[in-house]
Amino acid sequence: MKIALLQLAVLEKNKEGNVAHGLQLAAAAAKEHDLVVLPEVWTTGYSLGHLEQDAEGENSPVIAELQRIAQAEGCAILAGSVPMRHDGKIYNTSVAIDKDGTIVNMYDKVHLFGLFNEEKFFAPGNNFNAFTLDGVCCGSTICYDLRFPELYRHLALQGAQVIFCPAEWPEARGDIWRLLAQARAAENHIFLVAVNCAGTFKGAPFYGHSMVVAPSGKILAEAGMAEEVISCDINLADIAKVRSRINALADVRKELIQ
Numbered sequence: 001m002k003i004a005l006l007q008l009a010v011l012e013k014n015k016e017g018n019v020a021h022g023l024q025l026a027a028a029a030a031k032e033h034d035l036v037v038l039p040e041v042w043t044t045g046y047s048l049g050h051l052e053q054d055a056e057g058e059n060s061p062v063i064a065e066l067q068r069i070a071q072a073e074g075c076a077i078l079a080g081s082v083p084m085r086h087d088g089k090i091y092n093t094s095v096a097i098d099k100d101g102t103i104v105n106m107y108d109k110v111h112l113f114g115l116f117n118e119e120k121f122f123a124p125g126n127n128f129n130a131f132t133l134d135g136v137c138c139g140s141t142i143c144y145d146l147r148f149p150e151l152y153r154h155l156a157l158q159g160a161q162v163i164f165c166p167a168e169w170p171e172a173r174g175d176i177w178r179l180l181a182q183a184r185a186a187e188n189h190i191f192l193v194a195v196n197c198a199g200t201f202k203g204a205p206f207y208g209h210s211m212v213v214a215p216s217g218k219i220l221a222e223a224g225m226a227e228e229v230i231s232c233d234i235n236l237a238d239i240a241k242v243r244s245r246i247n248a249l250a251d252v253r254k255e256l257i258q
Contacts, residue, residue: 001034001035001134001136001162001233001234001236002032002033002034002035002231002232002233003033003034003035003036003037003193003212003231003232003233003234004029004030004032004033004035004036004037004229004230004231005037005193005195005210005211005212005221005223005229005230005231005232006022006025006026006029006036006037006038006039006080006195006229007039007195007196007197007198007208007210007223007227007228007229007230008021008022008025008038008039008042008197008198008199008227009197009198009199009226009227010039010041010042010045010046010168010197010198010199010206011045011199012045012046012047012201012202013045013047013050014045015043015044015045015050015054018042018043018044018045019043019062022038022042022043023062023065023066023069025229026038026066026069026077027069027073029075029229030069030070030072030073030075030077031073031075032231033075033231034075034076034099034134035075035076035077035078035133035134036075036076036077036078037077037078037080037164037166037193037195038077038078038079038080038166038195039080039081039166039167039168039195039196039197039210040080040081040092040142040143040166040167040168040197041080041081041082041083041092041168042080042081042082042166042197043056043062043082043083044082044083045168045199045201046116046168046201048116048118048120048121048122049121051083051090051121051122052090054083055083055084055085055090056082056083056084056085056093057084057085058084058085058086060082060084062079062082063079063082063095063097063103066079066095066097067097067101067102067103068101070097070098070099070100070101071099071100071101073099074099074100075099076096076097076098076099076133076134077096077097078094078095078096078097078133078140078164078166078193079094079095079096079097080094080166080195081093081094081109081142081166082095083122084106084108087123089123090121090122090123091108091109091122091123091125092108092109092112092118092122092125092142093106093107093108093109093125094106094107094108094109094140094142094164094166096131096133096138096140098133098134099134104131104132104133105127105129105131105133105138105140106127107125107127107140107141107142108123108124108125108126108127109122109124109125109142109143109144109145110124110125110126110127110128110141110145110148110151111124111144111145111147111148111151112124112144113143113144118144128151128154128155129158130155130158130159130160133162136161136162136236137158137159137160137161137162138160138161138162138163138164139152139155139156139158139160139162139163139164139190140163140164141155141163141164141165142165142166142167143165143166143167143168143169145165146165146167146177146180146181146184146194147180149183149184149187150257152184152187152188152190153187153188153252153257154257155188156188156189156190156249157249157252157254157257160190161190161191161236161239162190162191162192162193162234162236163184163185163188163190163191163192163193164192164193164194164195165181165184165192165193165194165195166194166195166196167194167195167196167197168196168197168201168206169196169206169207170201170204170205170206170207171204171205171206171207171225172204173207174207174209177194177196177207177209178209178211178219181194181211181213181219182213182217182219183217184213185213185214185215185216185217186213186215186216186217187248188215188248188249189215189239189242189243189246189247189248189249190215190239191212191213191214191215191234191236191238191239192211192212192213193212194210194211194212194213195210196208196209196210196223198225198226198227198228199227205225206225207225208223208224208225208226208228209222209223209224209225210222210223210228210230211223212232212234214234214238214242215238215239215242215243216238216242220232220234
């Protein structure tokens with residue numbers, strides 16, 4: 001599976017520009033990849049005070065265009081995350097689109113970042129389930145979720161082989177980004193596709209360093225801090241190879257995480 005990680009430079013208060021740029025990069029990457037992954041809230045940036053007017057509705061033109069690209073190019077798309085309104089609330093939502101343009105999963109961010117009072121702007125999600133994308137069992141998480149290993153363990157026990165983590169992670173906590181990404185992949189013997197953004201928020205730079213981590217914990221591909229599209233081929237057979245040597249999932253005491 002050939003994956004493109006779109007590490008976009010997301011601008012504050014510039015939804016129109018962010019959307020146009022993100023769709024352009026997604027369309028180009030979809031021509032040469034099996035799967036394209038975008039970062040967290042790439043349409044709006046972290047301007048949460050504008051969500052009432054900037055959140056997508058259930059018939060989002062942004063998602064519809066990504067569906068069109070997926071179908072036209074025969075490429076699956078994990079649409080990072082976008083603020084999306086449904087059930088009368090606004091969620092931080094990651095949409096998975098199969099290569100025929102079908103939406104196969106919608107994941108609303110489960111763990112809201114208390115330090116930035118995300119609970120004042122977003123409702124917490126309740127979808128903890130793995131899903132199938134392009135024939136592969138996958139799981140979705142978003143940014144702060146990376147600090148909660150029980151979510152990744154739950155998805156891995158459901159059979160997820162690839163887990164996504166679109167993010168807007170700051171440079172100030174960059175070392176933690178790499179540490180946790182490698183830990184989540186290694187402890188669950190899965191591929192972790194972590195796509196961060198570039199740019200700044202209120203003058204503080206985002207860390208970038210989008211990466212693909214192998215089931216062994218080895219980083220297979222990694223970006224710098226600037227806007228960049230990186231490509232990585234993964235071989236799902238590597239999961240079985242790692243688990244043939246050590247398989248912590250087989251020894252999990254499931255009563256501890258239920």
